[in-house]
Each structure stands twice: as structure tokens, then as C-alpha cells.
Amino acid sequence: MEPVNGSLRRSILDISRKMLVDEGFNRISMRKIAQKVGCSATSIYLYFKNKDALLHSLIEEGFEKLYEILSALNHPDKSPARKIEDYCRAFINFGLNNPEYYEIMFQLHPKHMERYPVEKFRRARRNTNLFMNALQELNDERMKSPEDARIWANVFVANIHGGISLLNAGRVDSRVEREKFIDTLVAGILAGSGELKLSHQT
Amino acid sequence: MEPVNGSLRRSILDISRKMLVDEGFNRISMRKIAQKVGCSATSIYLYFKNKDALLHSLIEEGFEKLYEILSALNHPDKSPARKIEDYCRAFINFGLNNPEYYEIMFQLHPKHMERYPVEKFRRARRNTNLFMNALQELNDERMKSPEDARIWANVFVANIHGGISLLNAGRVDSRVEREKFIDTLVAGILAGSGELKLSHQT
Amino acid sequence: MEPVNGSLRRSILDISRKMLVDEGFNRISMRKIAQKVGCSATSIYLYFKNKDALLHSLIEEGFEKLYEILSALNHPDKSPARKIEDYCRAFINFGLNNPEYYEIMFQLHPKHMERYPVEKFRRARRNTNLFMNALQELNDERMKSPEDARIWANVFVANIHGGISLLNAGRVDSRVEREKFIDTLVAGILAGSGELKLSHQT
Amino acid sequence: MEPVNGSLRRSILDISRKMLVDEGFNRISMRKIAQKVGCSATSIYLYFKNKDALLHSLIEEGFEKLYEILSALNHPDKSPARKIEDYCRAFINFGLNNPEYYEIMFQLHPKHMERYPVEKFRRARRNTNLFMNALQELNDERMKSPEDARIWANVFVANIHGGISLLNAGRVDSRVEREKFIDTLVAGILAGSGELKLSHQT
């Protein structure tokens, strides 16, 4: 997968990622990427079989990046509740700061991406698993079984995702302050699982 | 579903709505719609000024339909908690049963739809307002101010939306039962706002 | 040629003539004409076989109109030199005030208008003939034969046409005052045929 | 004329120039050009940004070509009167022999060509300036000021243009011999400016 000389490949990924965030997936074309990278459109095909393959690489990188961010918060001396809150906030920040990235990671329907090997989406699970593990560390009886923790972890991710998605799509009532919305969203998530509470009031 | 006679406009709406979910907004073309409808591409322009106008009509229909469903649940003799739960479940059902509508209603970024009059999205508020009103009926001190109720209503919608979105996108862990996921999602939402509880255990 | 009820036909001609001047021949469509007239596009076909036929009618009217203007200047008690100058100025005014009209009358290549019966262009000759007749009234020996007068008449029209054409196309040096250009153009024409002079200096 | 190898750009220019006179600017399409050239419509865009840019190139080439022809006649040991007559005849020949160039150079209204940078039309001035310079070399008091010479130069060009335009459009009376018409046109121009005379009688 790695080319002999990786620098051009790297540039293509970096630039197309930025363009993705700035202009949206359907608006970027191989031509435009090549132009910004400073190579010919043909050259992209040396490193990526086609546009889809480039997209797949971006998705993978996205999941990787998010996992790096979240797993860095997983200090052993942190309370599980605190971990969960930190995960939530970091997840939200990631989604808001990389909206188009986020779109291809979580909103792209597999049907629209048939060529993408489904199993790769499982990488996303690693992120959900962080939530699951923290939930199991809680002494909550509802979370004792791994099945329950998994369900709740998926629900948490869904809640987070819903917030990011509506914010990015501009569908949150404009009279609601962004900050308060996020705080309430996180508070709701934590409360939802039972005894969790926000670590501080804002 | 066939154009047969008269309502070609209706056929165009129905078919393009269905195509939306199968192929995504940017992948459907006027030609393809026409082909499936069984008319010429030109004919679409007899009923819709352009592609955007067609999409706008679909969005409007979606909001209208959802509001019809939710507002029908707003019986005066129902407890506010029960109302909220009913709203949640009906909302989720709508999203899962009409993924085509859902995608354009909640996932389409305004940036990609610049010509859509933003004010029309305010129709969506009517749905959020149903939640808000029910929340204010609760004797929860956190919901006393309309501002707080509005925030929570938006958070609820975000939570619901996140669940629908991940389910439709096939991003919920396949080991998690769909039913349980939905129940937990709703339970989490209700618990999130404080004293609310599921009306029945599953 | 006249329809039973001529009013709609009249409206179509008037409006399409105005649109022609305002927007150019290729920019007007049957649809747009119909819209401005306030009838259906189909209705235009009741009075004109097709778009070309409508254009032909406009051309005919143009020649007719120009002839009306020019022939009105042909008073018997006017000197031939004065007649010629009056013709020139009236011709120029017509061309400048009806630029698009003018274009279809004088610039439209027969090749592009194959369906237009060539003989109809002979109507335009009536205008040239006014010049020819006036030239023959002069006691200029060079104009004695009708052949010579005809040549000079055609040259005069060409000179006038050249001025109108360049002015309308914005191809006259912008540092040259429009008024002076026209005066010099007319002076040149009159001098060109020998002893003619401008009736007044400006 | 065939694309053969290398200069596809050249073929596109040549062929579209020829098509221009046969079919008119608005009637030629990128597709039709491509078809005649023997390449794909897309390929044209490799050499010209869009249809307008192609047209602009043609216009520029036309002005360049005409200037080459006229300026070659500007020998220092030639009398100004002779220069002017030579310019006239060469100009006319150019217009009659290259009607395709001519149409886009002098007949295309800026309104229909909004994107063409107006300043480029100033190249055409170089041609008018040749007339202007020759006129100033005359010992004609009416031409002493540069302003007057400029006006007369523009009038000369207008006269020439009118003749070419009507000839090319087939609007000169068919009973008039082409040769005589041209001779008379030139004679008229020369006489128009005062003491100029044809260098020979035909």
C-alpha cells in the first residue's frame, strides 16, 4: 500500500482532506486535487486506483485520527465517568472541526460506497469500544454484561453523532447557544446512562 | 407508481424520493429520474423549475408528513412524559421507514443547497416545538424557562436523529439488536431530561 | 396574410420586435415571446408557421418602416442634395435607434436564412432607389446613366450602413465624438459623389 | 486542415473560423466543431478555456492578420494618397476573402460577447491608425489636427466596412457589377476627404 516515494501520496491525502472539509466531497475532482497538489491528474492514479480508493484512504485516516484522539484520553487514573465525558467532548470537537471529513465517516451510506470493503468500517468500532470499556468500569449494574455495555456505547455514539450532525447541517435552532446545546447534549448522555454527571457546571 | 394519467408531478416526486435513498442526492440526475418515471427529462421542467426546486418540494413534503404524524400524538389527556416517548418512537419509525425523506430533511447541508430558502427549514421547528411544549408541561424545574425547554427539545431531536442516522447508515454494531438499541436510545433520552422513564420495559 | 382576428398577431410582432432590439435575435425564444405577450407558446404558431416566418415578418416590417420614414422626406420642392442628406441622417437614426432590428435587416446573411424568400429582400431596394432617384435629379454628369446612379446609390447605402454598423458594434474609437463622427460620415458621403455639401456645419 | 499530428489547436482555429462564416457564431457548437475537426468536444477544452476563449483567439488572429497586410503597404516613399488607396483596397480584399474572420472582427456586438476584454479590441485601432497617419501626412488643412484625422480615419474604415459587409451579406443590388461597386466605393472614400483621387480609372 505504501509507494516507494511516499511524499506525493502524502500530499494528495493531505490536500484532498483539506479540500473535502472546505468544499464537500462531490465538489472535489481529481483535476482540482491535482491542481492544488501541483501534479498532474494522472499522477494521482499512481497512488490510488481511483477516486473511490482515495476516498477510502481518507475514511481510514479519519477513523485512525479520531481513535488517536480518543485513546489518548484513556488514562488509567481517570474515573470512568470522567473518561466518558472527555470522550464525548473530544468526539464532538472532532466532528465540528472536520465536518466534511465527518460526513464521509459517519453519514456515507455503505450502499453509496459499494466498493468500500465493509469490514473496514469495523475500525470505527475501536472508538465505540472505548466507550464500552469505560462503561464496564462503572459499577452500574445495568452495564455489567458486555452486551448491555455495547448497546449503551452505541447509543452514546449515536447521541454524539446526532448532535454533531445537526450542528454541522445547521439544523439546530439558531436561538440556542452552541455552547449550551453541547453541554446539555453531554449532560443528557451522561444522565442517560444512570448516575453519571457532568464534571462541572457551565 | 406509474405515471398513467394526470399526476406526472406526483410520480416524479415519488420516484425521485425513492431514488434519493438508493443513490444519494448528487448521484441522481434529471435524466435518470425521467427514465424511471417514464417521461422525458424535459417534462420534469414542466412541474419543477429546476433540480433544486424538485428537491425543495421533497423536503417540504417530508417536514409536512412528519409533522402530521407527530402532532396527531398530541392528545390533551396524555401525560407529558408519555407524549415525549410517543414522539420519540414515532419520529424514529418515520426516519427508519422513510430513509429517503429523512436524508434530505436532516442530513443535507445548506452549503450544498445554497438556493434553498433558509426560512423554509423553520418548518422543521414545528416538530421540535412539540417536544418543547411537552417538556414545559413537565414539573421539572430545569425546564421551567422556555429557553431551557428549547435547548432540551433540540437535544432530544439530536439524540433521535443520531440513532436514526446511524441505523440507516448501517453504522450500529451488527451484534446489537435493533429493537434493544432503539429502546435504550429512547430510555436514555427520557432519563437524560431527569425524571422521565420508559412507559414499559422491553 | 392577415388573420381573422389580427390583434394577437399584432402583439406578437410588436413584442418580439421590442425583444429583438433589447435582447438580440438569438436570445429570444418562442417561450419568452409568448410569456411577454401573455399567450401560450403554441398560439404563436397560429399566426406564424415557425420562428423563421416570424423573423421574416419582422424583416419585412423593418424595410417597410424604413421606407415610410425615408419616403416621407421625399418632398418635390426639396433639392436633391438636401434630400440625400436627409435620407442619410434619417437612415442613420433608424439604424441607431433599432440596432437589433437593423442587424436582421442588413447583417443577416442569406445563407443563414435559407428559408427566407430572397425576392423579399428586393423590398430593400426601394430604399436604395430613393437615393438613386435623388442622385439622378442632380445635374451631375457622372450620375446621368441610371447604371451609374444605381452604383452610387448602393455605395451611399454601404457608407451609411458601415457607420451604423460600427457604431452599433461599439467599434468606433471611443475618443471620437458620436456627433462628429456622424457629421463627418455624412459629409464624406455627400462629397464623395462630387459637388454635394453638408447643408449646415456643426 | 487535417488534425494529423501535433497542432490540434491549429485545426480547431482553422475549422471553427471556416464554420463561422458558413453558419454564424451562434449556430456553431463545440460539438459541431469537434466533429469537423475529428476530435472529441472535450478536447477543444484542452486548448481553449471555453467557447468564448476560442472566439477571442479567432478575433485576435484576425486583427493580427489584417494589420500584417496593411502595415506591409506602408512604404515611406509612397504618397499618402496612394497609401490610403492601397489600404482601402487591401482592406476590402481581406474582408471579401476572409468573410469568416471579418464577421467576428467587425460585426460581433460586444453585448453578445460580454466576456471579451474590451481593451483587446484596441488592437483594431492599429489598423485605423494607419489611415490616420496617412491622412496627417496630407497637406489637407482639414486633417491638421490629430482629432480630425482620427475622425476621418474612423469614417474611412466605416465606409470600407459598409461595402464589405453588404457585399458579403449579398445585399448589394445584383445588377451592380462587383468591380464597379468597389471602385466607386474607394473613389467615394478618397473624394470624401477632399482632394484625394483614384490612382487610376477603371
Next chain:
DNA sequence: GATGAATGAGCGTTCATTCAT
């Protein structure tokens, strides 16, 4: 490793025109 040349397919849209009523 990199590219310039080239293309077929497709896009949203407009057009003149026809036909049944």
C-alpha cells in the same frame, strides 16, 4: 515516477415544435 493528450459519458438546462383537446 510522472505526464500531456485525449475521450466517452454524463450533467442541468433550453429550445422549437407537435398534438390532442
Next chain:
DNA sequence: AATGAATGAACGCTCATTCAT
């Protein structure tokens, strides 16, 4: 006398991709 419904053809243009070098 007039029209609404419908369409085939064409438009300028962009796209992802290929291929010879």
C-alpha cells in the same frame, strides 16, 4: 381561437479515467 402537455435534439461544460511516452 387557443392551449397544456409533452418531447427529441441540442447546448456548453465537467468528470473520472486511460494510454502512449
